[in-house]
Amino acid sequence: MTGLRERKKRQVHEAISAAAIALFLERGFDEVPVTEIAAAAGVSKPTLFKYFATKEDLVLHRxxxxxxxxxxxxxxxxxxxxxxxxxxxxxxxxxxxxxxxxxxxxxxxxxxxxxxxxxxxxxxxxxxxxxxxxxxxxxxxxxxxxxxxxxxxxxxxxxxxxxxxxxxxxxxxxxxxxxxxxxxxxxxxxxxxxxxxxxxxxxx
Structure with a gap:
């Protein structure tokens, strides 16, 4: 059960980051608000910040x-x-x-x-x-x-x-x-x- 939960967390983590980087590369880091990234990844803003402490970490986690x-x-x-x-x-x-x-x-x-x-x-x-x-x-x-x-x-x-x-x-x-x-x-x-x-x- 723990393994499944960890995999799901990792999938959400990757989905948020992938959505963020795609938007950043398209329009620029400073031009994309966190709320838009959360919406694109299908999560709430509070959930996004549970996975990434700062907007910069959305990029630099790689x-x-x-x-x-x-x-x-x-x-x-x-x-x-x-x-x-x-x-x-x-x-x-x-x-x-x-x-x-x-x-x-x-x-x-x-x-x-x-x-x-x-x-x-x-x-x-x-x-x-x-x-x-x-x-x-x-x-x-x-x-x-x-x-x-x-x-x-x-x-x-x-x-x-x-x-x-x-x-x-x-x-x-x-x-x-x-x-x-x-x-x-x-x-x-x-x-x-x-x-x-x-x-x-x-x-x-």
């Missing part, structure tokens, strides 16, 4: 779904694998999968989605809120391996590298290049960027 991912990669890495090596591998795997969080996905809706985030101040500010939480979680995971200061510095550097690489990939795509064409360069850029970090890696 990114929030990756919350804590870097920390999980560190904790679940293979025996003998260094934390930064695991994070580097995970990012490269994301490039191969064309994971939108790497910026290397040229589906028109994904490109429009990222354009909306980067061009809407409220969404950008909320995005940095999520990134700060992710950084804290990664620092906690690294803190199990090294001192607190090193962990925080490394976490900040890793999240910055990932953000810079993703935005760089996205900018090349909006200039008209295809994900397949720039994939080799994106991999090389990731290799180069992560190679800049070993001096900050945890000592044990």
């Amino acid at each position: 990114i929030a779904d990756h919350q804590g991912e870097a920390a999980r990669v560190v904790r679940e890495r293979g025996p003998g694998e260094a934390p930064l090596a695991a994070l580097h591998r995970h990012f490269r795997d994301g490039l191969d999968r064309r994971d939108p969080v790497t910026g290397l996905n040229d589906h028109p809706e994904v490109l429009a989605y990222h354009r909306m985030i980067f061009s809407t101040p409220g969404l950008t500010a909320r995005l940095f809120h999520y990134m700060a939480l992710d950084e804290e979680m990664l620092a906690d995971a690294l803190g199990e391996l090294t001192d607190e200061l090193t962990a925080r510095v490394v976490a900040g550097q890793v999240l910055t590298v990932q953000r810079v690489l993703a935005r760089r990939n996205w900018l090349r795509l909006v200039e008209g290049e295809s994900a397949d064409r720039i994939h080799p360069a994106a991999v090389a850029a990731a290799d180069h960027a992560f190679a800049l970090l070993p001096a900050l890696a945890p000592a044990r």
Whole structure:
């Protein structure tokens, strides 16, 4: 019974977000009221806010779904694998999968989605809120391996590298290049960027 209830909640969650993003992409984030989104999703406004705390979260939950991912990669890495090596591998795997969080996905809706985030101040500010939480979680995971200061510095550097690489990939795509064409360069850029970090890696 619990499984069915959770599935139904997830379906409502996805229906609300899908309705919101479709309207936002059509008319702009600031032009669509929450009441219209609720009506399009077939729920009440109070119900909508039970699922999403803010209007911005209607968009950013797709990114929030990756919350804590870097920390999980560190904790679940293979025996003998260094934390930064695991994070580097995970990012490269994301490039191969064309994971939108790497910026290397040229589906028109994904490109429009990222354009909306980067061009809407409220969404950008909320995005940095999520990134700060992710950084804290990664620092906690690294803190199990090294001192607190090193962990925080490394976490900040890793999240910055990932953000810079993703935005760089996205900018090349909006200039008209295809994900397949720039994939080799994106991999090389990731290799180069992560190679800049070993001096900050945890000592044990």
